[in-house]
Amino acid sequence: MDKYELKLDQAARAAWLSYVGGRTQDEIASQLGVSRPGVQRLLALARQEGLVKVHIDHPLASCMVMSDAIVQRFGLDFCDVVPADPDASDSDVHYLAVAGAERLARYLDRSEPLTLSLGTGRAIRAMVEALSRLDRPQHRFVSLVGNVARDGSSNRYDGVMVLADKTGAERFLLPAPVVAGSVEEKQALQGQRLFQAVAEVARQAEAAFIGIGRIDRRATLFQDHFISETELEELLALEAVGELLGWPMNQAGEVIDCSITRRVTSLPLEALGDQSLVALAGGHDKGPAILSSLQGGWLKGLVTDERAARHIIESCRL
Amino acid sequence: MDKYELKLDQAARAAWLSYVGGRTQDEIASQLGVSRPGVQRLLALARQEGLVKVHIDHPLASCMVMSDAIVQRFGLDFCDVVPADPDASDSDVHYLAVAGAERLARYLDRSEPLTLSLGTGRAIRAMVEALSRLDRPQHRFVSLVGNVARDGSSNRYDGVMVLADKTGAERFLLPAPVVAGSVEEKQALQGQRLFQAVAEVARQAEAAFIGIGRIDRRATLFQDHFISETELEELLALEAVGELLGWPMNQAGEVIDCSITRRVTSLPLEALGDQSLVALAGGHDKGPAILSSLQGGWLKGLVTDERAARHIIESCRL
DNA sequence: TCGCTCGATGATCAAATGATCGAACAAAAA
DNA sequence: TTTTTGTTCGATCATTTGATCATCGAGCGA
Numbered sequence: 001m002d003k004y005e006l007k008l009d010q011a012a013r014a015a016w017l018s019y020v021g022g023r024t025q026d027e028i029a030s031q032l033g034v035s036r037p038g039v040q041r042l043l044a045l046a047r048q049e050g051l052v053k054v055h056i057d058h059p060l061a062s063c064m065v066m067s068d069a070i071v072q073r074f075g076l077d078f079c080d081v082v083p084a085d086p087d088a089s090d091s092d093v094h095y096l097a098v099a100g101a102e103r104l105a106r107y108l109d110r111s112e113p114l115t116l117s118l119g120t121g122r123a124i125r126a127m128v129e130a131l132s133r134l135d136r137p138q139h140r141f142v143s144l145v146g147n148v149a150r151d152g153s154s155n156r157y158d159g160v161m162v163l164a165d166k167t168g169a170e171r172f173l174l175p176a177p178v179v180a181g182s183v184e185e186k187q188a189l190q191g192q193r194l195f196q197a198v199a200e201v202a203r204q205a206e207a208a209f210i211g212i213g214r215i216d217r218r219a220t221l222f223q224d225h226f227i228s229e230t231e232l233e234e235l236l237a238l239e240a241v242g243e244l245l246g247w248p249m250n251q252a253g254e255v256i257d258c259s260i261t262r263r264v265t266s267l268p269l270e271a272l273g274d275q276s277l278v279a280l281a282g283g284h285d286k287g288p289a290i291l292s293s294l295q296g297g298w299l300k301g302l303v304t305d306e307r308a309a310r311h312i313i314e315s316c317r318l
Numbered sequence: 319m320d321k322y323e324l325k326l327d328q329a330a331r332a333a334w335l336s337y338v339g340g341r342t343q344d345e346i347a348s349q350l351g352v353s354r355p356g357v358q359r360l361l362a363l364a365r366q367e368g369l370v371k372v373h374i375d376h377p378l379a380s381c382m383v384m385s386d387a388i389v390q391r392f393g394l395d396f397c398d399v400v401p402a403d404p405d406a407s408d409s410d411v412h413y414l415a416v417a418g419a420e421r422l423a424r425y426l427d428r429s430e431p432l433t434l435s436l437g438t439g440r441a442i443r444a445m446v447e448a449l450s451r452l453d454r455p456q457h458r459f460v461s462l463v464g465n466v467a468r469d470g471s472s473n474r475y476d477g478v479m480v481l482a483d484k485t486g487a488e489r490f491l492l493p494a495p496v497v498a499g500s501v502e503e504k505q506a507l508q509g510q511r512l513f514q515a516v517a518e519v520a521r522q523a524e525a526a527f528i529g530i531g532r533i534d535r536r537a538t539l540f541q542d543h544f545i546s547e548t549e550l551e552e553l554l555a556l557e558a559v560g561e562l563l564g565w566p567m568n569q570a571g572e573v574i575d576c577s578i579t580r581r582v583t584s585l586p587l588e589a590l591g592d593q594s595l596v597a598l599a600g601g602h603d604k605g606p607a608i609l610s611s612l613q614g615g616w617l618k619g620l621v622t623d624e625r626a627a628r629h630i631i632e633s634c635r636l
Numbered sequence: 637t638c639g640c641t642c643g644a645t646g647a648t649c650a651a652a653t654g655a656t657c658g659a660a661c662a663a664a665a666a
Numbered sequence: 667t668t669t670t671t672g673t674t675c676g677a678t679c680a681t682t683t684g685a686t687c688a689t690c691g692a693g694c695g696a
Contacts, residue, residue, distance in 0.1 A: 008376060009376070009378055009380075011376075012374055012376035012378055013378060013401055015374045015376075016374050016378075016400075016401050016403075016413070017401075017403060019372040019374065020372055020374065020412070020413060020416055021403050021412070021413065023403070024681085024682065024683090025682070025683065026682080031403075034645095035645070035646055035647095036646090036682095036683090037645075037646060037647085037684090037685090038644095038645075038646085040683075040684065040685085041644095041645095043683095044684085046374075046376075050375065051374055051375050051376045052372065052373075052374060052375070053372070053373040053374075053375050054337040054338055054370065054371070054372055054373075055370075055371040055372075055373070055450075056330055056333045056334050056337065056338065056364075056369055056370060056371075057368065057369050057370070057371050057450040057451065058326060058327070058329075058330035058333075058364075058369045058451075060327055060330055060331060060334075062327075082334075083331055083334050083335075085334075085335060085339050085341070085349075094338070094339065095334070095338060095339065098338055132373075132375040133375065342651085342652065342653090343652070343653070344652080352675095353675070353676055353677095354652095354653090354676085355654090355655090355675075355676060355677085356674095356675075356676085358653075358654065358655085359674095359675095361653095362654085637696100638695105638696085639694105639695095639696085640693100640694085640695085640696095641692105641693090641694085641695100642691105642692090642693085642694100643690105643691095643692085643693100644689105644690085644691085644692095645688105645689080645690075645691095646687105646688095646689085646690095647686105647687090647688085647689095648685100648686085648687085648688100649684105649685085649686080649687105650683100650684085650685080650686095651682105651683080651684075651685095652681105652682080652683070652684085653680100653681080653682065653683080654679105654680085654681075654682085655678100655679085655680080655681090656677105656678085656679080656680095657676105657677090657678085657679105658675105658676095658677090658678105659674105659675085659676090659677100660673100660674085660675075660676100661672105661673085661674075661675090662671100662672090662673080662674095663670100663671085663672085663673095664669100664670085664671080664672100665668100665669085665670075665671095666667100666668080666669075666670090
């Protein structure tokens, strides 16, 4: 695939001329010696491959106010609030992903070895995809959540693989379902040497980037068949509103002890006590779940959007 | 000017939707409740104010090769080679400025107090203008070159002011012309308490970002009347090919001792010995001047373009 | 060697964008 | 109150961009 490299090179050059230099596609075409549609294709490639990173360098006043309020109220280290796109669906995580990637890049920039743990979810996955390629073979990435479903298929929202590919770092995946079929199965899983080794690496991580899940009929946990309908009903009856790493919690952010909790294989949240736990979640519907995680005092950092931030602020004010 | 702030806010929002979200101007218009041309104006404003930062995240193979060669040959810490735009004039420093700003940002990111010194020139000026706004009141910036011309007017290419404004940092300007009228004047200037105080701060700087000047009829030093035509002739007769901070040097990078040198008020290059000296210069015509600075071993880092890099590589190979 | 398939290329057109210009509006002065 | 001046806004048009489609040529098997 040397040909492809060459093409990317040219695409990067076209992108320079277009985005940094502000040339028109016609000018670029004559410079690179290709037709105008050729430039078109190069630029499309450059964007698709994530070669072009755009950063809007202005703190939106409304977002800043909410961000500050949340940092104050919940004692966070930081809170990024990205503007919401009223037209985009609630599940459009692109804006979050870009902002999250910038936070993540700050950690990765370091040249000393770093161990970082990741949760799963669309937001986390999109975040690592939005990240720049960056050579950091000294780092290690480890998943905090089992990455196989009950049917044995791998979790398509796992970010560790992509991130390790982009950086050339070592990767550690948790070979388990999020929720085991029974307490015995969980114990058997956790007894495995491999599982324990990965968990140990996870405990050494300095920081964790995780998603926040809702608990309702549209919960990822339910939709991706990590829990059954009966189990969902059980959680709802116990007033669960959100989950971190599969641990369901109530409005106050307390982990709910129930038949499901006893079968969750993820690392216990307490084990991450000294890590910087950074959550990535947005959309108005996720407001209650995010609020719950904040109330529980689990988080050190939050990347969210205007919609969720507004919900949080308004709920606090009561 | 609160109205203006509001406008910038909206411009930033429009830029988010357009650049990060990829919406069309029509969609943005209906969301922000303005007309399509209104969005047009907002986006133009956002770009003009430098709210939109674009980064092409791909190492161009040809540039990387030259960069590595230069780092190796001259023992630099780094060398960034940006692609040249064949259509842009040799004096277009925009690409250099963007790359330089990224290097500069790495220093500024630090939260501990930092003292940084700056030379002058269009490239340096453009670099600080390309930089993101960033709150760093703990830093200090100091100019290494006198920033008044013989007629008493201030140097329009001084970057310290702009940089200090953008960061809220302290600023130290050297209250002197680059080249004094006479040796006595130079000594009088350097005897001033203010001058000595600023020079002392400059000596404490950790790193310096400077330009590289040519010595010919198109030299900034000459065009901006820092030296007269007779003085230029004198320098050319002594085989000067470039200058750093106003210190003229020959092909081997040795500072030339002559009537002009004895009147230059800038800090002596030796005084910066332990600082990281980063130079910013490009264009084919500047090749000899850049090469001379490299030969002299003055630099720790270089940001240049393909044209100059090619000239340097080819000259070395002989 | 011929014919087939697949991928790349350039012509063409619709959509989106940037720029100009005149109208409307507001503020200030007569 | 009227006029003038300066500014903002939106209609319109030229330019640029993105996408489709037909064509061409290289590679591969018969």
